[in-house]
Amino acid sequence: MTMPDDVLAYNRDLIATFRADGGAAMGDRPLLLLTTRGRRSGEPRTSPMMYARDGERLFVVASNAGATEDPQWYRNLLADPAVTVELPGETLAARATPLSGEDYEQQWARITEQYAFFIEHQHRAGGRRIPIVELHRA
Numbered sequence: 001m002t003m004p005d006d007v008l009a010y011n012r013d014l015i016a017t018f019r020a021d022g023g024a025a026m027g028d029r030p031l032l033l034l035t036t037r038g039r040r041s042g043e044p045r046t047s048p049m050m051y052a053r054d055g056e057r058l059f060v061v062a063s064n065a066g067a068t069e070d071p072q073w074y075r076n077l078l079a080d081p082a083v084t085v086e087l088p089g090e091t092l093a094a095r096a097t098p099l100s101g102e103d104y105e106q107q108w109a110r111i112t113e114q115y116a117f118f119i120e121h122q123h124r125a126g127g128r129r130i131p132i133v134e135l136h137r138a
Contacts, residue, residue, distance in 0.1 A: 014048045023088025029115070033086035034060060034135075036076035036096075044084075047073040051135075052111045058085070059099075059107060062131040066124030074131055085135050093138040098131050107132050 018033055029050040038045050052059045062074035077083055077096040085094045099107055111132065112118045122130050 011048055015046055018048060018086070023086075032058075032060070034073060035084040035086070036073050037080045037082070039076050039079035045073060045076060047071070049073075050115075052107075052114065054107065054110060058094075058135045059111065060133050060135065061111060061118060062133060063118055063121040063125070064130075066121035068124075068126045068128055070128070070131065074133070077133065082138070083135065094135040095138050097134045097136060099134060104132055 014031075015033060018031060023031065030052075031048055032051045033046050033048055035044050035046045037043070049060050052061070062071050064071040064074075078098070081096045083094050083096050085092050108118075108130075118130065
């Protein structure tokens, strides 16, 4: 996927479309809306993103399209892990937990097998290890 010139406008449109049609997808990539609380402003911040499932487990990947810095939504959930997740037909309160250790390695292998573009994101990210976050129903 090529990044649009105006990412904020693109995201606003994607959020509006998701909410209007009950859960748009990005082609073959499942989409959810993640709302975090701004770590400085305290305001709700909603980000559309793809997700991966492993059974009942739900994950998002903080790749930031391979940028060398973590995305703002990830920084926000580190400060306050209470988040809201909008899935097609369902909105839930959740707790965000970054993976580590063997669980991280297993999920990274599983996710990159299905979505190989994350490997390229990791190469572009330089020394930054791309976080994987589990979203637990609260």
